[in-house]
Structure formats: structure tokens, C-alpha cells
Amino acid sequence: MSLKLSQLDQDRLAGKLGKAMQFAMQTVVTAAHIDQVDTLIDISFAHIDACFYNGRAHLDFVNYLLDNDARLAVPAWTNNGMIALNDLSIRDPQASREMAEARQLMQAYVKLGCNPVWTCAPYQLPERPQFGDHIVGSESNAVSFYNSVVGARTNKYGDYLDVCAALTGRVPFSKLHRDEARAAQLVFDVGRLPPQILQNDLFYHLLGHIIGRRSGHRVPAIVGLATSCSEDDLKAISAAGSSSGSVPLFHAVGLTPEAENLEAASQGGSLEQVIELQVADLRQARFELGMNSDRPLAGIALGTPHFSVTEFERLVTLLAGRSIHPELICYLTTSRHILQQVRQRGWIESLSRSGVKIITDTCTYFSPAVNGLQGKIMTNSAKWAYYAPGMLPVEAVIGSLAECVESAVNGEVVLDQWGVV
Amino acid sequence: MGSGVSDTAFEIAASVLVPGRAGGAALVLDDSLSFWGGFDCARGEIIDIHHPQHGQRVGGSILLIPASRGSAGTPGGIAETLRNGSGPHALVLAERDVNIGIGALVANRLYGMEVPVVAIRLDEMMRIRSGDRIEIDPRGTISVRR
Numbered sequence: 157m158s159l160k161l162s163q164l165d166q167d168r169l170a171g172k173l174g175k176a177m178q179f180a181m182q183t184v185v186t187a188a189h190i191d192q193v194d195t196l197i198d199i200s201f202a203h204i205d206a207c208f209y210n211g212r213a214h215l216d217f218v219n220y221l222l223d224n225d226a227r228l229a230v231p232a233w234t235n236n237g238m239i240a241l242n243d244l245s246i247r248d249p250q251a252s253r254e255m256a257e258a259r260q261l262m263q264a265y266v267k268l269g270c271n272p273v274w275t276c277a278p279y280q281l282p283e284r285p286q287f288g289d290h291i292v293g294s295e296s297n298a299v300s301f302y303n304s305v306v307g308a309r310t311n312k313y314g315d316y317l318d319v320c321a322a323l324t325g326r327v328p329f330s331k332l333h334r335d336e337a338r339a340a341q342l343v344f345d346v347g348r349l350p351p352q353i354l355q356n357d358l359f360y361h362l363l364g365h366i367i368g369r370r371s372g373h374r375v376p377a378i379v380g381l382a383t384s385c386s387e388d389d390l391k392a393i394s395a396a397g398s399s400s401g402s403v404p405l406f407h408a409v410g411l412t413p414e415a416e417n418l419e420a421a422s423q424g425g426s427l428e429q430v431i432e433l434q435v436a437d438l439r440q441a442r443f444e445l446g447m448n449s450d451r452p453l454a455g456i457a458l459g460t461p462h463f464s465v466t467e468f469e470r471l472v473t474l475l476a477g478r479s480i481h482p483e484l485i486c487y488l489t490t491s492r493h494i495l496q497q498v499r500q501r502g503w504i505e506s507l508s509r510s511g512v513k514i515i516t517d518t519c520t521y522f523s524p525a526v527n528g529l530q531g532k533i534m535t536n537s538a539k540w541a542y543y544a545p546g547m548l549p550v551e552a553v554i555g556s557l558a559e560c561v562e563s564a565v566n567g568e569v570v571l572d573q574w575g576v577v
Numbered sequence: 578m579g580s581g582v583s584d585t586a587f588e589i590a591a592s593v594l595v596p597g598r599a600g601g602a603a604l605v606l607d608d609s610l611s612f613w614g615g616f617d618c619a620r621g622e623i624i625d626i627h628h629p630q631h632g633q634r635v636g637g638s639i640l641l642i643p644a645s646r647g648s649a650g651t652p653g654g655i656a657e658t659l660r661n662g663s664g665p666h667a668l669v670l671a672e673r674d675v676n677i678g679i680g681a682l683v684a685n686r687l688y689g690m691e692v693p694v695v696a697i698r699l700d701e702m703m704r705i706r707s708g709d710r711i712e713i714d715p716r717g718t719i720s721v722r723r
Contacts, residue, residue, distance in 0.1 A: 179686060183679060190594050190678045205649045211618050211657030216687050294649040314676040315653040316683050402647060546626070547614065 159188050160195055168324060174225035180320040187317055188328035195329040201285050202232040202322035203278050203302075205294035206315040207265040209238040209258035217316060218264040221323070229325030232270045233278050235295045236462075237262040240517045241274070242492075246526055247518070255524075262517075270322075274517035275491035277391065277462040279306060287413050290333055294318040296398035297391070297461045297539065303405040305390045307413035309333045312404045332405055338414060339423040340377035340407050343430040344370075347380025353438070354382045357470075358556035360389040361538035362441040363433070364396025368403050369441075370431060377407040377421040385411055388467055395461050396538035400444075445541040446552035448569050454531035454550075456480070456564045457520050458557075459489035460540040467557070468498045472506060474561040480511035481567030485528040489515045523547045534569060536560045585723045589701050591669065593717040594678040595685065597693030599667035603709040603721075604638035605702070606630055612658070612680070613650025621663030639711040640665035641702055644672040655680025660688055667692055667713050671699040695719065 167173060168181035188196060206214060238258035240246040249259040266272050273281060276295045279302060285291045287307035293299035294313045302308045311331045313321065321327045331337045344367055346354065353359050367376050378393075390408065397403035407415035415421035458471070468490075480486045488507070490498075495516055498504055504514065520526045521537075521544040530549045535541050536559075541552035553569055562570040607629045610616060615625030621636040635658075645651040655677055658664035664684075668677055673696050681694045695717050705711070705721055712720040 182686075183682060186595065186682050187675050187679060190673045190675045192673065206653070208650070210613060210650050210653035211660070213656035213660045213684065213687065214653055216660070217656070217683060220687060296647075296649065312649065314649045314651055314679060316656070317652065317675065317679050318649070543614075 158194060159185060165196065165326065176221045176224035176226035177323060179220070180226070180323040183317060183320040184324050184326050184328070191328045191330040193328045193330045196326045197290055197329045197333060198325055199230055199290045199292050199321060199327055201230055201289065202292035202318060203235060203294060203298055204232050204265070204270065204318040204322060205235045206319045207234045207237050207262055207270070209254065209261050210315065212257060214315070215257050215261050215264065218261065218268060221319070222264060222267060226268060226323055228269045228322050230322055232322040233273045234262070234265055234270050236276045236518050237274055238518060240515050242516065246515055247524060273491060273493060275462050275493070276519065277464070277491065280462070280464050280491065281493050290327070292318055292321045292327060297395035299404045300394035300398050300406065301391060303332055304394060304407065304412050305387065335423070338405060339375060339425050340415070340418070340421040340427065341374040342371065342376050342428050343418070344376055344378045345380050345430055345432045346378060348432055349435065351382070353435070355384065356556050357389065357392065357536065358554065358559070359438065360385070360392035361396045361536070361554065362438045364393035365400045365441045365445060365538045365542070366433065366437055367393065367406060368397040368399060368401030371397070371401055371403050373402070374428065375405050375407070376403065377409055377415060377418060379409045379418060381408050381411060383410070386466065388464055391461060391464070392538070399539045399542040442554060445538055445554045446545070448553045449532060449551060451532045451551070453484060453534060453563060453568050455485040455487070455528060455533045456560050457487050457529070457533050457535045457537070457540055457544070458560065460519055460521055460535070460537040463488055463490040463494060465494055465497055468494070468503055470557055471561065472503045474558055475507070475510055477506065478510060478565050480564045483567055484564060486512050486564050487515060487520050487526060487529070488512050489519050492516045521547065525549065534560055534563050587704070587721050589697055589704070589719040589721065591695035591697045591717040591719050592673070593693070593695055593715070594670070594673060595681045595692070595694040596715045597667065597685065597691040598713065598715055599639065599691070599693055600712045601637055601639045601666045603705050603707055603711050604633070604635055604640050604665070605705060605707045606640065606642040609644045609646045610642060611647040611651060612645060612654025613648040615646070616654050616658070618654055618657040619661060619663065621658050635665050636663045638665045639667045639669060639713070641669045641705060643699065644670055644674045645676045651676040652680035652683065656684040656687070659684035659690060659692055668694045669702065669719065670694065670696045671702050672696065
């Protein structure tokens with residue numbers, strides 16, 4: 157299969173724009189060869205993950221680009237890094253060679269010209285991509301949110317190809333960039349569940365977890381969601397579905413832009429299966445994400461993916477000025493942009509007084525552990541509960557935001573009536 | 578065919594994802610793997626506790642693996658294990674896996690290596706056993722001896 161290349165593609169490939177752009181173009185061309193497509197398309201935006209440290213090779217890669225005249229073709233925003241750049245005590249760059257390199261890596265991507273937003277929830281920031289835009293996403297929850305909720309189009313791009321796509325502005329015209337790959341193939345029906353369950357934020361994390369487990373490589377549609385389902389709830393589905401499984405696109409019928417109704421979501425095609433969710437499925441999902449053992453509660457982890465303004469608002473309301481129990485730590489991760497917005501409302505002062513420790517630029521679910529994150533940790537995030545026990549010396553308990561707050565204040569796990577379902 | 582009754586030799590024509598020449602002993606993984614989170618790049622060791630070959634080191638092998646799984650971090654995991662010498666000499670896949678291909682491509686470019694990545698069908702992969710002697714040429718011909 158011969159790949160159709162523009163004049164600019166060919167010039168890059170021939171090295172006329174320098175060695176970095178040649179390397180970037182070769183990488184995109186290799187990806188097209190592996191995907192077996194004959195066409196490249198333009199992208200308008202990239203959210204890159206290669207700024208997240210994964211060994212010395214990451215640093216060698218970006219340094220090669222910087223040393224050889226690399227230039228971004230499209231706006232590129234950064235995912236979380238390993239280091240909280242404005243609070244080095246979180247993961248100390250002086251603690252090891254790896255942490256020092258992790259910081260250098262983040263600085264190198266700033267030098268390359270990336271917009272240093274350092275967030276896994278870039279869709280919460282202004283100027284997000286629009287419906288139908290072809291973009292590059294790499295962080296799994298953002299890929300799912302952009303595809304599903306925004307209606308932009310991206311495959312789940314891995315490290316290096318994300319950067320090479322941002323340098324060339326080109327990607328193979330494959331998979332989720334094409335209409336036919338976006339049709340729903342199976343249905344999850346939540347319409348028979350007790351309506352009050354759909355008002356609870358935990359429900360959307362559990363739903364995402366179930367969808368990830370059961371969808372395989374198929375595109376799922378969800379029917380029966382209430383119109384009260386918020387962007388925070390859709391974020392929860394995006395994150396949980398791409399942790400327990402690989403769901404780069406889902407349709408929430410009546411809510412998301414390619415799913416005005418089920419027929420639109422399936423593009424008129426046939427649906428393989430309809431799964432009607434029961435309360436027992438939710439109970440099972442909650443069980444899979446961590447049993448509440450007899451050990452004492454050691455801490456609370458919020459903000460995976462990064463907390464939004466509306467989540468801050470709910471937290472402030474639920475906490476109502478009360479203090480976190482003195483024997484617990486309570487971490488909350490968010491982006492610098494959201495932090496700035498929330499600070500203007502006076503909420504940061506109040507949360508700090510209560511004992512909530514706010515972290516930007518990074519997250520708490522991966523190694524090395526942020527200070528004090530060991531033992532039994534409660535979280536409002538299915539993604540955190542799914543990953544952290546494999547990477548940190550922790551066990552997880554998942555709860556709604558309200559349950560997390562009551563547990564934080566009381567110093568022990570408090571589950572509300574719905575929680576024991 | 579070889580001289581002894583137990584000797585076997587055959588060839589498989591693979592699709593070349595990333596070209597190169599390599600030889601070594603086959604290591605056949607029974608399941609796919611995430612090279613971020615499921616793999617220790619420093620030691621070249623499978624650390625995913627759910628993987629059937631948990632604890633296995635892959636260094637110096639011709640690694641046969643159905644595909645990678647999950648994370649955007651797989652290309653970095655491949656490049657890093659190749660960089661520090663704990664990685665395989667070649668990868669033989671049962672899917673045209675972009676993440677593994679790009680990881681090897683980047684390592685080859687940055688470090689002057691020649692680690693090939695090729696793809697064959699799963700039923701072809703099942704003809705190869707761990708310990709078989711493998712040679713891969715730049716056109717994707719896999720020569721197997723046992």
C-alpha cells in the first residue's frame with residue numbers, strides 16, 4: 157500500500173526541514189504503515205503524554221528533537237508530569253536520578269513550545285477542541301472524553317507518536333478518525349435502576365468500571381441516563397472505562413453529541429447485545445474496586461482525573477468548614493488553571509484551613525508514593541482505586557464524594573445508605 | 578529438515594513493521610502485556626502479577642508476544658528497556674501493534690540499534706516454542722530451528 161504524501165510531508169521526510177522533523181515524519185509514516193492506511197490527515201491540536209517520565213529514553217528523545225530544530229506544527233498541551241513543579245516537596249527531584257530527570261523532561265517540553273497546562277483533564281480548560289476536530293490524545297481518560305463528550309476525533313496515541321504528530325500536524329487516517337469506527341455496537345441500559353442512584357456521583361465511576369470490563373473492543377452506548385448527568389459524571393465514565401478496560405469512545409444517548417438517539421449512536425447499524433444493569437452489578441463493581449478491610453483509614457485521595465470547578469464547589473459545600481481528622485492525610489489533585497479559578501472564589505483558603513492538601517501538575521495514584529500515602533486510602537475515583545494498589549503500598553476503598561468527606565472528618569470509613577447497596 | 582529425528586527447521590514469512598536483523602532464542606509469552614506498569618524496564622522483567630509469566634526476564638530473547646495492552650506508556654517502556662540493554666533482540670507480534678513498533682523505531686534511531694519488529698498470524702506464532710533458535714532477516718523471513 158503506498159502512502160499519499162503532501163509536498164510538505166515529502167520535504168520533511170527528505171530532511172529539508174532538519175533531522176528532528178525528518179525523524180518525526182518517519183515516525184508518522186511508520187505508524188501509517190503499521191496501521192495499513194494510505195492517507196494522512198491534518199490535526200488541529202495535541203495533548204501529549206511523553207512529558208510523563210518513563211526512563212532516560214524519554215529525555216534522550218526530546219533532547220534529540222531540541223538539538224535538531226524541532227518545531228511544533230499545532231498547539232500541544234502537556235499531560236500530568238511526575239513532578240509538581242511548584243511544590244518540589246511532593247516528589248523531590250533531588251531524591252534520585254530518576255526524579256531529577258523527570259523534572260528535566262517536563263522543562264524540555266516547555267522548551268519545545270508546549271503549553272504547560274500539566275493536566276490529565278485538559279478538556280476542563282477554555283479553548284478546548286470542537287466537535288468533529290481531528291486531534292491527538294494520549295492520556296486515556298482525555299481520549300475518551302474528547303471522543304465521547306466533545307465529539308472530537310482521536311485514537312489513543314502512545315508516547316513519541318503523540319509528539320511526532322504535534323511536530324508534523326499529521327496522523328494516519330485510521331480507526332476513530334473515521335465515521336465507521338465510531339458506531340455503537342452494544343448497549344448498557346441503566347433505565348431500570350432506582351432513580352436516586354443516578355443522582356449519586358459514585359454511580360458514574362461504577363458504571364464506567366462495568367463498561368470497561370464488559371465492552372472489549374466494542375463501542376458502547378448507554379441508555380437511560382438522566383439529563384442531570386453532568387460533565388463531571390461523564391468524566392468519571394471516561395476515566396473508569398479506560399482503566400478497567402479500553403473504551404476510547406462511548407455514547408451517552410440523549411447527552412453526547414453523536415448520540416441524539418440510539419439509532420444515531422449506532423449509525424443505523426445492528427447492536428450485538430443489550431446489557432440491563434442491576435443494583436447487584438453496581439455492588440459487584442464496588443467490591444472489585446476495593447473491600448473495606450478492618451485496617452484503620454490512613455488517608456483520602458481526590459482528583460483523579462483532576463478536580464473541576466464544580467467538584468471543588470461540591471467539596472466546599474459538603475465539608476462546610478469542618479476539619480479533616482488530624483490522623484488522616486487528604487490529598488486533592490487539580491490543574492493550575494482550575495486552581496487559579498477556585499482561588500479567586502476564596503475556596504482554597506477554606507480548604508487549606510480544613511487540612512486539604514492541594515497538588516497541581518501531577519497525580520497521586522502512581523509510584524513513587526506521595527508522602528503518607530500508605531495503608532487504607534479512600535478515594536472518590538474508580539481510576540485511582542483500580543491502579544493505586546498495584547503501584548503503591550495501599551489498599552483502596554471507593555466512595556461517593558459525600559462519603560469521602562464524612563470519612564475524612566470522622567477519621568474512619570463512613571458509608572451512607574446507598575453505600576451499602 | 579535437520580539430520581536428527583528431533584531436529585525441525587521451518588520458515589515463516591512475516592510482515593515487517595520495523596526492519597532489522599536479529600537472532601536468538603525464542604521466548605513465547607502467553608498473554609499480552611503493558612510495558613508501562615506491567616514491566617520493569619531496568620531489569621527487563623514482567624512484573625504484572627496477573628501475567629502468566631510474571632517474574633520472567635526477556636533480555637536477549639526473540640520475544641514473541643500477541644500484542645501490547647493498554648497504556649500510552651508502552652512505547653517508552655520498549656525504548657527504555659532496549660536503551661539499557663535489558664530488552665529483547667527482536668519482537669514478533671500477532672497484531673500490527675503501533676505502540677511496540679514506535680518504541681523500537683525510536684530506540685533504533687536514538688541508539689543506533691537494529692531491533693526488528695515483525696507480525697505473523699497467531700496460528701503461526703503457535704508453531705514456535707520457547708527455546709527455539711530464531712533468525713530474522715530485514716525482509717521479515719523468520720527462520721526457526723529446534
